[in-house]
Amino acid sequence: KAGVTQTPRYLIKTRGQQVTLSCSPISGHRSVSWYQQTPGQGLQFLFEYFSETQRNKGNFPGRFSGRQFSNSRSEMNVSTLELGDSALYLCASSLLRDRYNEQFFGPGTRLTVL
Amino acid sequence: DQQVKQNSPSLSVQEGRISILNCDYTNSMFDYFLWYKKYPAEGPTFLISISSIKDKNEDGRFTVFLNKSAKHLSLHIVPSQPGDSAVYFCAAKPPGNNRKLIWGLGTSLAVNP
Numbered sequence: 016k017a018g019v020t021q022t023p024r025y026l027i028k029t030r031g032q033q034v035t036l037s038c039s040p041i042s043g044h045r046s047v048s049w050y051q052q053t054p055g056q057g058l059q060f061l062f063e064y065f066s067e068t069q070r071n072k073g074n075f076p077g078r079f080s081g082r083q084f085s086n087s088r089s090e091m092n093v094s095t096l097e098l099g100d101s102a103l104y105l106c107a108s109s110l111l112r113d114r115y116n117e118q119f120f121g122p123g124t125r126l127t128v129l
Numbered sequence: 130d131q132q133v134k135q136n137s138p139s140l141s142v143q144e145g146r147i148s149i150l151n152c153d154y155t156n157s158m159f160d161y162f163l164w165y166k167k168y169p170a171e172g173p174t175f176l177i178s179i180s181s182i183k184d185k186n187e188d189g190r191f192t193v194f195l196n197k198s199a200k201h202l203s204l205h206i207v208p209s210q211p212g213d214s215a216v217y218f219c220a221a222k223p224p225g226n227n228r229k230l231i232w233g234l235g236t237s238l239a240v241n242p
Contacts, residue, residue: 019172046228057234058173058218071229103174109228115161115180116228120172 019121021106027045027127033094036124040087040108046070047089048118049081052103064089064110090101093126101128132156133221135233143241148206150236152219158201159221163230164193164204166169167216176217209240 020102021041028034047070049061061072074109083089087108092125094102107118135152135182142148152162160181165173169205177187179202186193206213219233 030156055234058220058232060229063228073229107172111228115163115178115222116230117163117175117178118173118230120174122170122172 017121019106019108020120021104021124024122025125025127026094027129029129030096030098032096033092034092034096034124034126036093036104038089038091038106038107038108038121040089041079041119042105044108044110044111045087046111047087048107048109049082049089049091050107052076052105052123053101058105059065082125094098096128098128101126131234133219133231135217135219135236137236139237139239141241142209144211145208148186148204148213148238148240149217150204150238151216152202152204154202154221154231155199156221156223156231157197157233158223158224161222162195163204163220163221163222164191165218165220166213167218167235173218174227183225194239202210206238208223209238211240211242214238214240 023038046065048063050058063071066085078094081091103123105123107120132155163178165177166176167173171234185209195202216235218235222229
């Protein structure tokens, strides 16, 4: 079974631009979560989607948004990029019926904002 | 307010010895705890979990111990191997239908040959 895929793997943008990241979950997984990882801040939860609906949201500004399509693929958008948005963005998929919400992560998209 | 804390940013051990990674939490209502391992340029991978009603779970070289009275859990790796060198994250699941995992900041483990 193919794992979680994320595209692109690397991205360089400048301040003020916007960016869209894509995530394809494991086949059969309908829940997709997004995380931001920066040095010293661990994994910061952005949001979770299921059935095209946002179920959970972390403490990020409105510049960060996402959506999920009917095939469970998800996109994350960051508008008006700031230098502090430079990070590894991780997508994770999961089954809804497992006991402890085991998350299966993709390799991440490394975003650099100049 | 960090509900899950990994107070050691890094740890170095010799190959063959035991590695002990620690995690403290503040919310006694968490019902599951998970450990993930992360290599550079890869996403985290699930390692082992423990239910809050257990005090130990073992899987091969990996054992997780839970001390509920101290709100503390630890991951033991015995024997440690160079391939275990990675960042280890502790995560906790709130009870009920809240699926949002709460993550620690991670501990970077280096296993020296």
